Every structure is written in structure tokens, then in C-alpha cells.
Amino acid sequence: DAKTTQPPSMDCAEGRAANLPCNHSTISGNEYVYWYRQIHSQGPQYIIHGLKNNETNEMASLIITEDRKSSTLILPHATLRDTAVYYCIVREAAHFGNEKLTFGTGTRLTIIP
Amino acid sequence: GAVVSQHPSRVICKSGTSVKIECRSLDFQATTMFWYRQFPKQSLMLMATSNEGSKATYEQGVEKDKFLINHASLTLSTLTVTSAHPEDSSFYICSAPDRGSSSYNEQFFGPGTRLTVL
Numbered sequence: 001d002a003k004t005t006q007p008p009s010m011d012c013a014e015g016r017a018a019n020l021p022c023n024h025s026t027i028s029g030n031e032y033v034y035w036y037r038q039i040h041s042q043g044p045q046y047i048i049h050g051l052k053n054n055e056t057n058e059m060a061s062l063i064i065t066e067d068r069k070s071s072t073l074i075l076p077h078a079t080l081r082d083t084a085v086y087y088c089i090v091r092e093a094a095h096f097g098n099e100k101l102t103f104g105t106g107t108r109l110t111i112i113p
Numbered sequence: 114g115a116v117v118s119q120h121p122s123r124v125i126c127k128s129g130t131s132v133k134i135e136c137r138s139l140d141f142q143a144t145t146m147f148w149y150r151q152f153p154k155q156s157l158m159l160m161a162t163s164n165e166g167s168k169a170t171y172e173q174g175v176e177k178d179k180f181l182i183n184h185a186s187l188t189l190s191t192l193t194v195t196s197a198h199p200e201d202s203s204f205y206i207c208s209a210p211d212r213g214s215s216s217y218n219e220q221f222f223g224p225g226t227r228l229t230v231l
Binding site: 032034038041042043044045046049087093094096099100101102103104105106 | 114145149162204206208210212217218220221224225227
């Protein structure tokens with residue numbers, strides 16, 4: 001799986017958009033970008049994933065650059081409950097026998113009141 | 114989304130004892146489950162892949178005789194830490210993909226079990 005690089009920490013004011021970057025310059029054509037987050041002392045939670053088009057769901061938006069070498073997760077109106085470690089993971093789409101997730105160090109996002 | 118539970122949520126044991134952690138898929142069948150370990154201020158590290166009805170697959174460097182995995186049913190996998198020592202103190206997390214749903218590319222994680230070995 002391609003490696004990812006994320007800033008170790010970020011702060012964001014409550015109510016503002018939180019933009020979390022991720023570099024994945026060695027991503028291959030069949031690899032997706034996945035985002036998970038982990039609130040303190042809990043299991044990780046799936047947020048969103050995408051291949052090359054931008055994606056949006058009820059939690060966040062995912063913007064992938066045209067060359068696919070980087071992406072940005074956007075939390076449009078951050079709340080205190082969004083304080084967590086956010087993990088960007090690159091992996092082929094899940095199929096039987098290929099569902100393992102390899103976690104990097106992630107970005108610790110702190111939402112400031 | 115699908116729900117994965119773990120029991121117990123936290124356990125404290127004496128050095129040399131064995132501890133069993135359960136991971137259950139509550140509303141779907143999980144033929145595969147994953148076990149992770151997370152030390153304080155570190156990321157999740159995959160320990161092993163649990164396969165229903167067959168032997169688990171362990172990641173490099175993980176002792177299979179120390180971390181026994183049993184996946185005896187389609188909704189339950191257990192991790193037993195045998196002869197636990199203080200260095201085994203960690204946060205253990207399981208996960209499972211819901212292969213039968215449209216959310217297959219998501220993966221559902223349990224809430225974790227905090228093990229403290231005295």
C-alpha cells in the first residue's frame with residue numbers, strides 16, 4: 001500500500017471549516033484514499049473514501065487533486081466533538097481477502113472553542 | 114452502520130495470567146475480523162486477521178502462541194493474551210468488514226479493550 005504523510009497536529013476554531021491535508025505521492029491507479037478518525041479511547045470511525053472524484057457525505061468532503069498525489073478532508077463546520085486523530089489511508093478498494101487497513105500516525109485535530 | 118462490540122471494555126490483571134477479549138458483530142456476519150493493538154500516543158498496529166473456521170493469520174513479529182485467536186462463529190472472535198506481562202498493557206481493538214452490505218468499503222471498529230497488566 002502507498003504511504004501517506006500528514007501533519008502531526010492542527011487546530012481549528014469551532015464553527016469554522018477544518019481542512020486536513022494528506023500527501024500520497026506514490027499512490028497507484030487502483031488505490032483509493034480512505035479517511036478514518038479516532039476519538040480518544042475509542043475505536044476508529046470511517047469517514048469517507050474516494051478514488052479520483054471529489055466526494056461528499058453527511059460527515060465530510062474529500063477533495064482529491066487531479067494528479068491524485070494529495071487530498072484534503074474538509075469538515076465544513078467543526079464542532080468540539082470533531083476533536084480526534086484523523087487517519088488518511090491509501091488502499092485498493094476492499095475485496096475478499098484484501099480488507100486490511102494500515103494506519104499511519106495521523107493528524108491530531110483539536111477544535112478550539 | 115453495522116455495529117461491532119467488545120467485551121470487556123477494560124481489564125486489569127496480574128502478571129502471568131491469561132486474559133480473553135471478545136469481539137462480536139451485532140447485526141451482521143463477519144467471516145473475517147481484524148485485531149489491532151495501540152500503545153499510548155501511537156497509531157494502531159495490526160496484529161492478526163481472524164478467519165471464521167480456519168487459523169488466524171498473524172502479522173510479522175506477533176507471537177501466535179502468546180496471542181491466541183479463535184473465530185468459532187460468524188459473529189464472534191476472541192483474542193486471548195496468554196501469560197500476560199506489563200509490556201502487554203495496551204488498547205486492543207477489533208474490526209470487521211460487513212461484506213454483505215453496500216457499506217462494504219467501510220470497516221467497522223469495536224470500542225476497544227484497555228488491558229492493564231500489573
